[in-house]
Amino acid sequence: MVESWANLGVDLHIDPSRTGSGSGLRKGLTDALRDAVRSGRLAPGTRLPSSRSLAADLGIARNTVADAYADLVAEGWLTTRQGSGTRVAERAVPAPSRPAPRRRAAGRPTYDLTPGSPDLSSFPRSEWLKAARRALAAAPNDALGYGDPRGRVELRTALAGYLARARGVHADPERILICAGFAHALMLLGAALGERGVRDVAVESYGLDVFWKVLTRAGLGIPPLPFDELGTSTIELDDMRPGAVLLTPAHQFPMGVPLHPDRRAAAVDWARRSGGLILEDDYDGEFRYDRQPIGALQGLDPDRVVYLGTASKSLAPGLRLGWMVLPPALAAGVAEAKGVTDWSCGTLDQLTLAEFIDSGAYDRHVRSMRLRYRRRRDQLVAALAERAPGVSATGIAAGLHAVIELPPGTEESVVRAAAWQGLGLFGLSRFRHEGAVTEPRDALVVGYGRPPDHAWSGALDALCRALP
Numbered sequence: 269m270v271e272s273w274a275n276l277g278v279d280l281h282i283d284p285s286r287t288g289s290g291s292g293l294r295k296g297l298t299d300a301l302r303d304a305v306r307s308g309r310l311a312p313g314t315r316l317p318s319s320r321s322l323a324a325d326l327g328i329a330r331n332t333v334a335d336a337y338a339d340l341v342a343e344g345w346l347t348t349r350q351g352s353g354t355r356v357a358e359r360a361v362p363a364p365s366r367p368a369p370r371r372r373a374a375g376r377p378t379y380d381l382t383p384g385s386p387d388l389s390s391f392p393r394s395e396w397l398k399a400a401r402r403a404l405a406a407a408p409n410d411a412l413g414y415g416d417p418r419g420r421v422e423l424r425t426a427l428a429g430y431l432a433r434a435r436g437v438h439a440d441p442e443r444i445l446i447c448a449g450f451a452h453a454l455m456l457l458g459a460a461l462g463e464r465g466v467r468d469v470a471v472e473s474y475g476l477d478v479f480w481k482v483l484t485r486a487g488l489g490i491p492p493l494p495f496d497e498l499g500t501s502t503i504e505l506d507d508m509r510p511g512a513v514l515l516t517p518a519h520q521f522p523m524g525v526p527l528h529p530d531r532r533a534a535a536v537d538w539a540r541r542s543g544g545l546i547l548e549d550d551y552d553g554e555f556r557y558d559r560q561p562i563g564a565l566q567g568l569d570p571d572r573v574v575y576l577g578t579a580s581k582s583l584a585p586g587l588r589l590g591w592m593v594l595p596p597a598l599a600a601g602v603a604e605a606k607g608v609t610d611w612s613c614g615t616l617d618q619l620t621l622a623e624f625i626d627s628g629a630y631d632r633h634v635r636s637m638r639l640r641y642r643r644r645r646d647q648l649v650a651a652l653a654e655r656a657p658g659v660s661a662t663g664i665a666a667g668l669h670a671v672i673e674l675p676p677g678t679e680e681s682v683v684r685a686a687a688w689q690g691l692g693l694f695g696l697s698r699f700r701h702e703g704a705v706t707e708p709r710d711a712l713v714v715g716y717g718r719p720p721d722h723a724w725s726g727a728l729d730a731l732c733r734a735l736p
Contacts, residue, residue: 269303271736273282274362275392280322280364281729287427289693293332294332294335294336294339295298297326297332297333297336297340298336298340299401301336301340301345301346302340302343302345302681304667305317305340305345306345306357307355307704309472310356311356311359312356312357313355313356313358314355314356315352315354315355316337316346316354316355316356316545317351317352318353319334319337321332322722324718325389325720325722326389326645327389327391327393327723330367334504337354341354344357345357346645348476354600354730359442363533366533369576369662376692377687377690377692377721378690378691378730379690379691379692379723379726379727379730379731380692380715380718380719380724381691381692381715381716381727381731382523382687382692382694382715382718383522383668383669383694383713383714383715383716383717383718384476384585384668384669384715384718385580385581385585385668385715385717385718386580386581386582386583386584386637386668386717387637387640387717387718387719387720387721388584388586388720389720389721390584390637390640390720390721391584392583392629394635395624395629395632395633396620396624396629398497398629399620399621399623399624399627399629400616400620400623401614401621402623402627402663403620403622403623404504404616404619404620406623407619409615410725412615412617413608414609414611415610415615416608416610417445417603417606417608417609417610418442418444418445418446418603418606418610419444419445419446419447419591419613419618420446420615420619420622421441422608422618422622422623423446423618423619423621424441424442424444424446424626425441425543425622426439426621426622427439427441427444427622427625428440428444428624429562430625430630431575431577431593433561434554434561434631435553435561435564435575435577436564436566436567436730437553437564437566437567437570437574437575437593437734438541438566438567438570438593439593442692443593443594443595443596443599443601443670444592444593444594445591445592445594445602445606446589446590446610446613447589447591447592447606447612447613447620448588448589448590448592448612448613449578449580449585449588449589450479450549450551450576450578450590451478451479451482453481453576453590453592454482454483454486454547455482455486456592456602456605456606457547457574457592457602457605458482458483458485458486458487458488459605460598460602460604460605461486461488461511461512461545462486462487462488462603463601463605464511464562464601465543466488466510466511466512467488467489467510467511468488468489468490468491468508468509468510468511468512469483469488469490469510469511469512469513469514469547470490470491470492470493470505470508470510470512470513470514471483471487471490471493471498471513471514471701472493472500472514472515472701472703473492473493473494473495473500473518473700473701473704473705473706474520474522474523474696474699474700474701474706475516475521475522475699475701476521476523476583477641477699479514479735480493483514485692487565489510490701490704491508491510491703492554492701492703492704493505493508493513494704494705494706495523495704495706496706497649498525498526498527498528498530499520499525499526499527499529499531499570500515500520500527500531500553501531502515502527502531502532502534502536502538502609503531504533505534505538505542505544506538506541506542507537507654509542510544511544511545512544512545512546512547513535513538513544513545513546513629514547514549515527515535515546515548515549515565516549516550516551517532517535517550517554517557517562517565517687518550518552518556518561518562518564519551519553519663519664519666519667521549521699522549522669522671522699522713523662523663523671523694524663524664524666524670524671525663525664526562526664527565528597528612532565532568533563536565536568536569536572536573539569539572539573540572543571544572544596545573545574545598546565546572546573546574546646547573547574547576548564548565548566548573548574548575548576549576550564550575550577551577551578551580551581551626552575552581552666552667552668553577553635554581554582554634554710555634555638555641555667555668556664556665556666556668557638557641557642557645557665557666557673558664558665558666558677561666568592570593570595571595571596571597571630572595572597573595574592574593574594574598575592575593576590576591576592576676577590577591578590578623580628580645581668581717582633582634583633583639584679587617587621588613588614589613589617589618589621590618594597613718619711622673633673640721641667641668641716641717642665643718644724645661645665645670645716647724647728648670648714648716648728649661649670649733651728652730652732652735654733655735656732656735656736658675658736659672659673659674659675659735659736660672662672662711667717668715668716668717669690669714669716669717670711670713670714670716671696671711671712671714672711672712672714672735673709673710673711673712674710674711674712674735674736675710675736676710677710678710678736679696679697679711679712680695682695682712682734682735682736683695683712685733685734686712686730686734686736687732688734689730689731689732689733689734690730691727691730691734693712693714693715693731694712694713695711695712695713695714696709696711696712698713699713705715714731
């Protein structure tokens with residue numbers, strides 16, 4: 269079995285400003301390892317991961333790691349022995365000086381546990397490159413021109429098949445529109461809803477304010493729905509009378525619970541009676557760990573639900589690729605809001621994603637990441653039980669984040685303590701709608717998907733030190 273930093277319980281941080289490519293990257297890695305040994309952060313006798321494992325964790329060439337190890341062996345910082353691997357040489361190490369405590373939240377944190385991003389070091393570079401080459405070789409000449417505002421038909425067709433198979437979505441390529449992520453989708457929907465005379469879009473009591481601001485900038489009100497142990501309450505929609513509602517039914521963000529079946533049905537019934545629309549944010553629907561993922565709400569009524577998804581959690585947010593499956597009555601209006609040409613999404617990336625899905629590489633990557641994130645969540649739950657029994661992770665076993673319930677009145681102090689430990693994370697209050705009537709709760713929202721493998725162990729240790 270290939271060992272990793274997480275398995276070994278050690279950690280390595282490289283200052284990106286000291287790395288580049290080729291010899292610069294080798295020097296940056298060598299300097300970082302030497303500094304870690306010299307300062308005592310890597311203790312004498314510590315076994316380092318194999319060059320293959322560290323190269324995979326850092327996303328660099330194996331030869332670069334092997335050369336850095338060889339340099340440090342020659343200098344006497346490391347030793348290597350057949351069957352024993354590479355270890356820190358036994359030598360007197362001066363005790364590291366203890367800097368004055370300072371809050372690190374203002375700068376870049378050592379460990380980033382904010383939710384919303386996958387492990388970017390795990391992006392399938394080689395498979396993506398193969399797909400890009402195949403897609404470019406097969407692309408017609410007109411693919412390089414100004415395109416259909418709905419996006420490339422190859423990607424819309426691939427998504428229609430995948431979403432029907434994996435998420436239970438009723439998807440016709442003619443009603444799929446490619447966009448540059450979820451915020452862009454909301455911008456387009458906000459314009460189209462405004463043209464239809466919609467004045468309010470009901471939202472959940474907990475969510476991302478950046479998306480709420482997109483809707484308010486479109487001139488829409490955003491009244492919040494109540495929230496309780498069954499999730500977001502949709503029975504109030506009849507009294508509130510919004511023109512649409514924005515929901516995260518498979519895995520409420522950030523509370524981590526699915527929408528109760530009765531409330532799923534109530535939302536669809538409301539939409540049918542009132543003519544309203546449900547905007548379904550299926551942001552991490554593929555990542556359920558204890559059972560089959562809950563099917564998309566859109567499958568209950570494709571004429572009343574707008575299904576929204578992106579590649580941001582499954583692959584990387586930097587791709588800027590998202591999609592909407594639109595009801596027939598809304599498809600033309602949203603395409604018109606986007607414009608007469610597809611100016612926002614790169615054609616080559618669209619063609620590459622289509623090939624990535626059609627080749628089966630997307631399914632393989634999602635399955636692989638599902639196992640990785642499940643291990644991290646299991647490790648988080650086990651660490652809390654052992655080292656911080658006064659708190660616990662809540663919500664279903666799904667997604668890339670967990671909510672850690674805290675004793676009443678402690679959220680602010682724990683967030684400060686986390687900053688002192690070099691952690692970047694948010695308290696639950698950061699995600700609470702200012703108009704929510706739900707009783708505030710003290711909790712942390714911990715994004716366990718973001719750290720690369722070699723940093724996860726250190727991040728988990730720092731988190732446990734910050735908890736009460």
